[in-house]
Amino acid sequence: MNIPDISNLIYFIHFGTQENIYFSWKSKYSPKAFIFDYSIAKDAIKSEIYFHLNKGDVKIVYQKKNNFIYIIGGHISVQFQILEALLDYLSKRFMEIYGDVLFEIFDIGTDDFFKDFISKIEDTIKKIPNQVGTIIRAYCRICGKYVNVYVKKSMIEDTEDYPVALVYMHHGHSLLLYIDADFKVRGAEIVSITG
Numbered sequence: 548m549n550i551p552d553i554s555n556l557i558y559f560i561h562f563g564t565q566e567n568i569y570f571s572w573k574s575k576y577s578p579k580a581f582i583f584d585y586s587i588a589k590d591a592i593k594s595e596i597y598f599h600l601n602k603g604d605v606k607i608v609y610q611k612k613n614n615f616i617y618i619i620g621g622h623i624s625v626q627f628q629i630l631e632a633l634l635d636y637l638s639k640r641f642m643e644i645y646g647d648v649l650f651e652i653f654d655i656g657t658d659d660f661f662k663d664f665i666s667k668i669e670d671t672i673k674k675i676p677n678q679v680g681t682i683i684r685a686y687c688r689i690c691g692k693y694v695n696v697y698v699k700k701s702m703i704e705d706t707e708d709y710p711v712a713l714v715y716m717h718h719g720h721s722l723l724l725y726i727d728a729d730f731k732v733r734g735a736e737i738v739s740i741t742g
């Protein structure tokens with residue numbers, strides 16, 4: 548099952564270090580009033596795990612790898628796993644293209660320098676989620692219906708311990724899903740959440 552087109556629901560991408568934002572992209576669909584406070588991400592990140600944040604109608608995922616901070620934001624309806632999948636793909640592509648020269652040049656930060664990368668972003672947002680992830684169906688017994696949950700392939704394939712556990716937040720309650728190596732849901736439990 549393909550995921551619906553989310554290309555107008557991805558709002559911004561920022562890549563940078565603790566000190567500088569090196570790369571910024573903003574979608575024409577991004578809410579005009581929304582300004583991302585970079586300090587939220589750079590102060591909070593201590594490791595390579597993904598951090599999730601909701602700011603009003605905007606959902607943000609950020610991650611630090613090798614002292615570089617990668618941030619993506621989109622509409623609240625986009626599942627965190629999709630944002631993670633896009634962030635994985637775009638951060639790897641970015642470093643493949645610019646990693647070697649990023650810290651050595653001075654005219655960086657101009658759209659011109661990144662124009663090849665920028666020109667492919669919209670296409671990436673359209674195509675990549677279906678290439679690097681899949682939709683699984685899980686039954687929510689609170690709602691009494693099946694839900695479509697996007698799962699990154701890497702989350703299932705890059706592990707040795709099955710089933711893989713994933714919490715799916717669903718309108719005020721949460722489902723703990725157990726997913727096997729064939730992307731089949733082996734169990735779905737309602738779990739309590741705190742924090």
Ligand SMILES: [Zn+2]
Pocket residue numbers: 687688689690691717718720
């Ligand atoms: Zn539900």
